Amino acid sequence: MTVPAAPASAKRVLLAAPRGYCAGVDRAVVAVETALEKYGAPVYVRKEIVHNKHVVETLRERGAIFVDDTEQVPAGARLVFSAHGVSPAVREAAAARSLATIDATCPLVSKVHREAVRFAKGDYDILLIGHTGHEEVEGTAGEAPEHVQVVNGPDDVDHVVVRDPAKVVWLSQTTLSVDETMETVRRLRERFPSLQDPPSDDICYATQNRQVAVKKIAPDADVVIVVGSANSSNSVRLVEVARQAGAGAAYRVDRAAEIEDGWLADAGTVGVTSGASVPEILVQDVIAHLARHGFASVEEVSTAAEDLVFSLPPELRTRRTAG
Numbered sequence: 001m002t003v004p005a006a007p008a009s010a011k012r013v014l015l016a017a018p019r020g021y022c023a024g025v026d027r028a029v030v031a032v033e034t035a036l037e038k039y040g041a042p043v044y045v046r047k048e049i050v051h052n053k054h055v056v057e058t059l060r061e062r063g064a065i066f067v068d069d070t071e072q073v074p075a076g077a078r079l080v081f082s083a084h085g086v087s088p089a090v091r092e093a094a095a096a097r098s099l100a101t102i103d104a105t106c107p108l109v110s111k112v113h114r115e116a117v118r119f120a121k122g123d124y125d126i127l128l129i130g131h132t133g134h135e136e137v138e139g140t141a142g143e144a145p146e147h148v149q150v151v152n153g154p155d156d157v158d159h160v161v162v163r164d165p166a167k168v169v170w171l172s173q174t175t176l177s178v179d180e181t182m183e184t185v186r187r188l189r190e191r192f193p194s195l196q197d198p199p200s201d202d203i204c205y206a207t208q209n210r211q212v213a214v215k216k217i218a219p220d221a222d223v224v225i226v227v228g229s230a231n232s233s234n235s236v237r238l239v240e241v242a243r244q245a246g247a248g249a250a251y252r253v254d255r256a257a258e259i260e261d262g263w264l265a266d267a268g269t270v271g272v273t274s275g276a277s278v279p280e281i282l283v284q285d286v287i288a289h290l291a292r293h294g295f296a297s298v299e300e301v302s303t304a305a306e307d308l309v310f311s312l313p314p315e316l317r318t319r320r321t322a323g
């Protein structure tokens with residue numbers, strides 16, 4: 001039996017807030033823009049400055065050159081480290097090539113690096129909850145490779161081997177699902193009752209706030225659309241969180257054109273949110289697309305106010321003042 005389509009008058013959008021850009025992404029993008037203004041193109045950027053296709057393409061058009069490795073940067077050129085952070089080995093490789101580096105690592109990622117260094121100095125086994133291969137995890141683990149092991153999630157816990165169960169601490173990637181991470185910690189603590197917590201939350205305020213907001217709209221939404229790129233960890237987590245919180249369905253799109261008509265066919269309420277690396281213009285394109293499909297009423301549902309701003313990396317602050 002086919003479900004009758006919702007009448008146009010019943011069609012509405014619930015728009016989650018906070019959504020989109022966080023303080024760390026904003027700072028990283030402005031850092032590349034400022035470097036291009038001050039020094040001219042090209043400015044090299046190691047990896048994607050933030051995990052969003054639109055942002056990367058826009059900066060590329062303005063003269064940024066994205067590379068995977070410091071070896072691809074001409075000796076002496078200017079290189080920006082992305083918001084996800086780098087390991088000391090990458091910093092050393094850049095110094096060996098005399099690169100003029102600008103560090104756009106999010107300060108909240110740098111905080112986790114410092115925790116890793118501190119616990120490694122105390123000779124702890126550090127269980128870093130995160131996704132193997134993610135740039136942030138590679139950077140944090142690289143601070144103390146002989147002390148850190150990556151735990152990919154609850155199912156990975158049984159494989160963990162530590163030297164001294166009385167001296168174990170967990171840290172995490174900043175963009176994980178809060179609920180899944182707490183489940184991983186619960187299972188780790190079952191195995192290691194003396195497991196120490198990080199000094200403060202490693203999952204950052206922006207990740208947490210966006211998950212709380214999508215949880216609020218998901219139970220009322222037939223479909224939740226998350227704007228964000230496939231390699232954006234926090235965006236992918238928002239899709240999972242929306243499904244777990246009761247959305248009829250949840251999909252991730254890079255842009256409005258990827259929304260399939262079939263997703264909307266029987267929907268009365270569509271929830272919309274976006275990952276921390278997504279410019280608002282992409283969300284507004286989605287809202288316009290939905291309006292063209294009869295979802296003209298938009299209600300913003302806000303669960304927190306954000307006003308955190310990070311200052312630019314010191315290299316750019318100094319130049320700005322001098323210039």
Ligand code: SF4
Nearest residue numbers: 022024025106174204
């Ligand atoms: S998501 Fe969090 S850790 Fe990542 S850049 Fe934004 S504020 Fe920083």
